[in-house]
Amino acid sequence: MRASNLGITDALRLEELTRSFGRSAPAVNRVNLRLEAGSLFCLLGPSGCGKSTLLRLIGGYLTPDAGRVFLANTDVTDTPLERRDIGMVFQNYALFPHLSARANVAFGLEARGVPRPERQQRIEDILDRVGLLPAERGRRPRELSGGQQQRVALARALVIRPKLLLLDEPLTNLDRQLREQMRLEIKEIQRTTGVTTLLVTHDQEEALSLADRVGVMLGGGLLQVDAPRVLYNCPRTPFIARFLGLANLLRIADVTDDRFQLEGGLSLRGKTATGNWAMIRPEKLLVGPAAEHCPTRWTGRVTSRLFLGAHQVLQVAVTPSVSVRVCCRPGEAGDGDELTLGVPDDAVWIIPEDDP
Amino acid sequence: MRRSLSLSRLFENVFGLGTLLLLLWPLAYAVWISFTPSELLEPPRGELSLRWYRRFFELPQWTAGLWNSLKVAGLSVVGSLVGGTGLAVAATRYHFRGRRLLSGVVLLPLFVPAVVLGMGLLPWLRFLGLWGSLWSLAAGHGLWSLPVVFLVVRSALEEVDPSLEEAARGLGASPFLTFRRVTLPLILPAVLSGAVMGIVLSLNEFMIALFLATPDTETLPKVIWPNLRYTLTPLVAAASCVTMLLTLLGLALTASLLRVERFVDRLVSRGKQ
Amino acid sequence: MTPHRSRHGGRPYLLVAPAVALLLLFFVAPMLQLVRVSLYEGGGRSGFGIGGGGFYKPGTWTLQAYRTLLGETYFREVLTFTVLLGVGVAGITLAIAYPLSLFIHRLPPRAKSLALTAVVLPKLANVLVLIYGLELLLSSSGPVNGLLVGLGAVSEPVTLFHNLPGVLIGETYLILPYAVLVLVAALDRIDPTLLPAARGLGAGPLWAFWRTTLPLSAPGIALAALLSLIWALGAFIGPVLLGSPQELTLAVEVQRQTFENINWPRGAATAVLMLVTLAACLTLYQVPARILRRWRSMP
Numbered sequence A: 001m002r003a004s005n006l007g008i009t010d011a012l013r014l015e016e017l018t019r020s021f022g023r024s025a026p027a028v029n030r031v032n033l034r035l036e037a038g039s040l041f042c043l044l045g046p047s048g049c050g051k052s053t054l055l056r057l058i059g060g061y062l063t064p065d066a067g068r069v070f071l072a073n074t075d076v077t078d079t080p081l082e083r084r085d086i087g088m089v090f091q092n093y094a095l096f097p098h099l100s101a102r103a104n105v106a107f108g109l110e111a112r113g114v115p116r117p118e119r120q121q122r123i124e125d126i127l128d129r130v131g132l133l134p135a136e137r138g139r140r141p142r143e144l145s146g147g148q149q150q151r152v153a154l155a156r157a158l159v160i161r162p163k164l165l166l167l168d169e170p171l172t173n174l175d176r177q178l179r180e181q182m183r184l185e186i187k188e189i190q191r192t193t194g195v196t197t198l199l200v201t202h203d204q205e206e207a208l209s210l211a212d213r214v215g216v217m218l219g220g221g222l223l224q225v226d227a228p229r230v231l232y233n234c235p236r237t238p239f240i241a242r243f244l245g246l247a248n249l250l251r252i253a254d255v256t257d258d259r260f261q262l263e264g265g266l267s268l269r270g271k272t273a274t275g276n277w278a279m280i281r282p283e284k285l286l287v288g289p290a291a292e293h294c295p296t297r298w299t300g301r302v303t304s305r306l307f308l309g310a311h312q313v314l315q316v317a318v319t320p321s322v323s324v325r326v327c328c329r330p331g332e333a334g335d336g337d338e339l340t341l342g343v344p345d346d347a348v349w350i351i352p353e354d355d356p
Numbered sequence B: 001m002r003r004s005l006s007l008s009r010l011f012e013n014v015f016g017l018g019t020l021l022l023l024l025w026p027l028a029y030a031v032w033i034s035f036t037p038s039e040l041l042e043p044p045r046g047e048l049s050l051r052w053y054r055r056f057f058e059l060p061q062w063t064a065g066l067w068n069s070l071k072v073a074g075l076s077v078v079g080s081l082v083g084g085t086g087l088a089v090a091a092t093r094y095h096f097r098g099r100r101l102l103s104g105v106v107l108l109p110l111f112v113p114a115v116v117l118g119m120g121l122l123p124w125l126r127f128l129g130l131w132g133s134l135w136s137l138a139a140g141h142g143l144w145s146l147p148v149v150f151l152v153v154r155s156a157l158e159e160v161d162p163s164l165e166e167a168a169r170g171l172g173a174s175p176f177l178t179f180r181r182v183t184l185p186l187i188l189p190a191v192l193s194g195a196v197m198g199i200v201l202s203l204n205e206f207m208i209a210l211f212l213a214t215p216d217t218e219t220l221p222k223v224i225w226p227n228l229r230y231t232l233t234p235l236v237a238a239a240s241c242v243t244m245l246l247t248l249l250g251l252a253l254t255a256s257l258l259r260v261e262r263f264v265d266r267l268v269s270r271g272k273q
Numbered sequence C: 001m002t003p004h005r006s007r008h009g010g011r012p013y014l015l016v017a018p019a020v021a022l023l024l025l026f027f028v029a030p031m032l033q034l035v036r037v038s039l040y041e042g043g044g045r046s047g048f049g050i051g052g053g054g055f056y057k058p059g060t061w062t063l064q065a066y067r068t069l070l071g072e073t074y075f076r077e078v079l080t081f082t083v084l085l086g087v088g089v090a091g092i093t094l095a096i097a098y099p100l101s102l103f104i105h106r107l108p109p110r111a112k113s114l115a116l117t118a119v120v121l122p123k124l125a126n127v128l129v130l131i132y133g134l135e136l137l138l139s140s141s142g143p144v145n146g147l148l149v150g151l152g153a154v155s156e157p158v159t160l161f162h163n164l165p166g167v168l169i170g171e172t173y174l175i176l177p178y179a180v181l182v183l184v185a186a187l188d189r190i191d192p193t194l195l196p197a198a199r200g201l202g203a204g205p206l207w208a209f210w211r212t213t214l215p216l217s218a219p220g221i222a223l224a225a226l227l228s229l230i231w232a233l234g235a236f237i238g239p240v241l242l243g244s245p246q247e248l249t250l251a252v253e254v255q256r257q258t259f260e261n262i263n264w265p266r267g268a269a270t271a272v273l274m275l276v277t278l279a280a281c282l283t284l285y286q287v288p289a290r291i292l293r294r295w296r297s298m299p
Helices: A051-059 A101-111 A116-130 A146-158 A176-193 A204-210 A228-233 A238-243 A288-293 B002-034 B051-058 B060-093 B099-105 B114-128 B134-159 B162-170 B175-204 B207-212 B220-229 B234-272 C013-038 C064-071 C073-105 C109-124 C127-138 C143-151 C164-189 C194-200 C205-216 C218-233 C237-242 C250-260 C264-296
Strands: A012-019 A028-035 A040-044 A066-071 A086-089 A164-168 A197-201 A213-218 A221-226 A248-255 A259-262 A267-269 A277-280 A296-307 A312-317 A323-328 A338-343 A348-351
Touching (some): A028 A051, A028 A221, A040 A204, A051 A086, A051 A164, A051 A197, A086 A146, A086 B162, A101 A116, A101 A146, A116 A146, A146 A164, A176 A204, A213 A238, A221 A228, A221 A238, A238 A248, A238 A277, A248 A323, A267 A296, A288 A338, A312 A338, A323 A338, B002 B234, B002 C073, B002 C109, B002 C127, B051 B234, B060 B099, B060 B134, B060 B175, B060 B220, B060 C013, B099 C013, B114 B134, B114 C013, B114 C250, B134 B175, B134 B207, B175 C109, B234 C109, B234 C127, C013 C264, C064 C073, C064 C264, C073 C109, C073 C218, C073 C264, C109 C164, C127 C143, C127 C164, C127 C237, C164 C218, C164 C237, C194 C205, C205 C218, C237 C250, C250 C264
Parallel strands (some): A040 A197, A040 A213, A086 A164, A164 A197
Antiparallel strands (some): A012 A028, A012 A066, A213 A221, A248 A259, A259 A267, A277 A348, A296 A312, A296 A338, A312 A323
């Protein structure tokens, strides 16, 4: 069922998509995006950034004020939503409460006039694939657990063999363990069915672990679209840097020939990059014997410690005005210790743009 | 402080219970009297008798009245169901000019005193040629059940999760199919209760019946009326108890219908496995 | 942030057509005709008012009926009585309905359904039966009087019907269920954690009630008061069955003029004036309603 034989055609293309509500600033502001067929894309952003609105615009639940939506090179901007052939999983699942799980999944096929025998076959197949036990298939949604409901919602969206699968914060309502399990299952289902998928979330862990590419959204606009690793290591703005994980952001005060002068009197070896902020991820700083061999070394005192199980995060005051956070193994250092930190050259990333 | 709490609570409970009992008392008293064996308006002393119930069913005028009441109720409810549900769907799911105005106007008949309604309808129905038929009464009753159905169905529609209808549309269902397969089943209890309320209102409605009825088209309350004003016999009590019984039967029937529907559903879904 | 649910833009003509047809045909048209009848020149025994003249016949338009009515002391007295009775009944209804609604609102679920059924049950019965039952209750040899005499509150049985107290009791009895339903619904909508929060902050039960439950139920009280007033102003059955000729409301007057005196123009004019009174009371009601609303948001 691979859908990626579309050659160089994008599965989804958005051009200058814009939508406002009332007279306030646009919720989605001139968004441009291209999705490769068969890929899993994550829209990541804080609440209110417009990601859900963008999703609804793509699905046809909202009409744009400007811009166009293309599905496999066909302009669907004016196509009514029941003809777009897009599968959607809502945040609250939106399962029909008066129908059984099976009947829920059958709904889309019935609307398309698929004959009964084929219908039944496809329903059982997809329910097998999402992992819903036969005993559970005759039950009503209210008799199913959150995880089971999610599977039904997925099955319902997938059984119609959509051109695009949209997921609106599907894992937000689940508890942590279930969330991590479902993440893997979604990834697996997407891989085996090959359906182009767009998933909206505010959880950076989810986006980083699931997606082929991630788009960070803020204030109605897409700030950066890249592979997770690129996004994490080379964020374009300080906001993205902070949003994707712990980050040390140090203001650059001056640039001399071969050194960056940072605030608080610290300095770094020169790089050929421009920007106002230097970013260092806590896990990239070296502690203990490894730090001794680094050309750039900072010393400071541990002011606080956060124990996180597999590792701990230390706050180290390297100058009276600057603290950096460091990851290390528990037991390597404790409160009040004097610490030498090693800053490898490749641990530093100069953030090219500023936040507006 | 705790003492004052329990005292005030006690007082409130006594008041509440007492008032409820008081509210039911006239009803209970009338029911009690309907079983009296005597000719006079007195509660049965000793034995109960179905004498007056038998009398009720013997009198053609009274049974005709009952039959008319049922026919009128049926007519008016059908009209108000169609009108009220349609209007409720339009008011909650569509933008159109005059939406607010129409939603307000439909409630007006509830506020106009029955006397005025009856007065206004009388010559007009005559003009329309509907005078002297059950349709005129049904029209009057429909004026009241229409807003009730509208209000009940509208609030049910507003409570339906909008993402359910969106999901149905996204899966490929046309607006009509969405309504039929998703919305309607979900608001069915409300629609049914609106219908029941309409029937109850119509069966017991008296004032419009008073103004609009002709000797051929008397509903039961209208038949009772002269009896109440001039000669009080337990026949009145028996007649009203019959009406009340019918109403309660109707309510029980609806409730069990809803339960039966769920039972059948479960049977069907189990059969599909 | 949830975007607004988009409504369909289309025109639902088919959906609203039945309701509009019903309303136009059986409500708007008759009301318009009523106004026309009130302006009809025919005086006295004009039968159904329009007679053979038709709607537009020139020369049959007059304000005579209104002029007579508004000039009469008789009419003014009836009007005053109706308004006073309406306000009085609404007031008594609210006074009884609010504590009763509080009581029902606090009941556990099973008892609550039972109580609400008990409140609504009288409405399922025929209004005539209820009045009949009330009459029996309130009669000289009935239980109420028996209780009053027995408690020593009065020395001999008090006539409680065919007079003003009878009308008050009767109308209140008829309107109470609606007020209770509205108030219980309003009370149920209040966040149930607010009262315990207030108590936890140190407020005594009465003070907590006064500062949380009562103001928050104000919209419900306003609505219940409005509905009670509207129905009380249209009082017909109560005065007719439980009152004496002195308890004359506009509704009874309308019926009498139209169906007993067969003076339709006068009856119609009375009806129109009655509607005007209703509308006036509704507008005047906005004043205390606004006060209630402001009180609710007071610090």
